Amino acid sequence: MALLYFKALSDETRLRLVHILLHYELSVNELVRILDMGQSRVSRHLKILTEAGLLTSRRDGLWVFYAVPRSGEEREFLRAAMPFVQADAAMRADLNMAAQMLEERALKTRQFFNAIAEDWDELNREVLGTFDLPDAVCAAIPENCGMAVDLGCGTGAVLARMLPLARGVIGVDGSARMLEICRRRFTPEDLSADRVSLRIGELSHLPLRDHEADFACINLVLHHLSEPIEGLREIHRIMAPGGRLFVADFLRHTDETMRNRYGDRWLGFEEGGLAADLDAVGFRTVSCAKQPVGRGLTLFLLTAEAR
Numbered sequence: 381m382a383l384l385y386f387k388a389l390s391d392e393t394r395l396r397l398v399h400i401l402l403h404y405e406l407s408v409n410e411l412v413r414i415l416d417m418g419q420s421r422v423s424r425h426l427k428i429l430t431e432a433g434l435l436t437s438r439r440d441g442l443w444v445f446y447a448v449p450r451s452g453e454e455r456e457f458l459r460a461a462m463p464f465v466q467a468d469a470a471m472r473a474d475l476n477m478a479a480q481m482l483e484e485r486a487l488k489t490r491q492f493f494n495a496i497a498e499d500w501d502e503l504n505r506e507v508l509g510t511f512d513l514p515d516a517v518c519a520a521i522p523e524n525c526g527m528a529v530d531l532g533c534g535t536g537a538v539l540a541r542m543l544p545l546a547r548g549v550i551g552v553d554g555s556a557r558m559l560e561i562c563r564r565r566f567t568p569e570d571l572s573a574d575r576v577s578l579r580i581g582e583l584s585h586l587p588l589r590d591h592e593a594d595f596a597c598i599n600l601v602l603h604h605l606s607e608p609i610e611g612l613r614e615i616h617r618i619m620a621p622g623g624r625l626f627v628a629d630f631l632r633h634t635d636e637t638m639r640n641r642y643g644d645r646w647l648g649f650e651e652g653g654l655a656a657d658l659d660a661v662g663f664r665t666v667s668c669a670k671q672p673v674g675r676g677l678t679l680f681l682l683t684a685e686a687r
Contacts, residue, residue, distance in 0.1 A: 385457050388432035393417070394425045398448065399471045401435060402462065404478050405447035405607065414477045434458065441636050441647045482606055485645075486554075486582065489604060492643040493534075493555035500535050500558065503642065507600075509674035513628060514541040516671075517597045520626040520683050521545045526594040531583060531615065532601030536562030543576065546595065550577045552586060583611040588618040597626040602654075603646040613661040619686035625663060627682045629654070635675060651680055662687050 389395055393415065400406065400414060408426070412419050426446055429435040433454040438445045449455045496503065517538050521528060525546040530539045533551030535558055543549050543566075553559050559578050563571070570576045581587035583598075583605055596615060602608045615625060630648035638644040655665050663684035671679040 494557040497557040529593040529596040531598040599628040
């Protein structure tokens with residue numbers, strides 16, 4: 381097998397691709413833009429690397445994403461071999477371009493949510509139908525809860541329902557406009573007494589201290605992230621030992637309109653994949669359930685504890 385791996389890497393373009401994809405999961409179009417090459421040429425090199433097992437591909441609706449394997453013999457081979465590949469100017473430029481593209485993607489997401497903030501509650505009702513998501517979140521909050529956190533709190537519909545069940549609540553969102561609307565749900569007394577703290581920040585770098593949260597929820601947010609597992613890893617950092625996490629997100633679907641109407645990055649998740657990612661970053665799954673909602677979609681509701 382080693383000969384097959386070395387043959388697959390015996391090309392400058394394929395080395396560049398592996399070097400990029402060791403750091404990021406990217407679509408074909410994004411790779412075409414980074415390498416400034418024709419799509420057919422890039423696709424041919426991706427096919428060679430994928431057939432050799434050095435890359436994995438993931439179809440998400442009309443898009444196909446590539447990355448290096450997370451584990452296994454191929455991952456170990458790359459871990460051993462790539463340190464001997466000295467990154468040249470082109471490889472360094474590739475990573476800079478990829479990082480810039482991810483920042484552009486994050487900026488577009490913030491702009492999108494700022495623009496639709498006033499309509500967000502109505503859009504949520506369109507998706508959730510009659511399902512009471514705040515009630516499901518509140519049912520997962522442990523008794524005598526200390527600090528409860530809503531990650532991606534939006535306009536605060538869930539956060540407001542959480543407040544009577546915890547000593548204090550923290551709402552985090554990347555949209556300043558969403559947080560402005562969220563603030564209207566709370567009294568000046570709650571805000572001045574530090575029972576409610578609203579913080580702007582990204583899921584990749586949460587504005588919370590290590591182990592600050594006794595309970596956290598993340599509702600219909602993971603599918604907006606470029607790297608959901610990295611978001612889960614950051615959530616684990618802020619959880620107190622034994623702290624409880626509630627996750628609500630879509631199971632895999634094929635509704636491409638969700639990308640434009642709601643700014644979705646992923647068209648849902650495989651049930652087993654989400655549970656495996658939680659386990660990988662340090663959570664233990666406690667319960668899971670499925671809930672049909674609007675637009676023919678299904679929510680996956682998962683409760684886990686931080687190990």
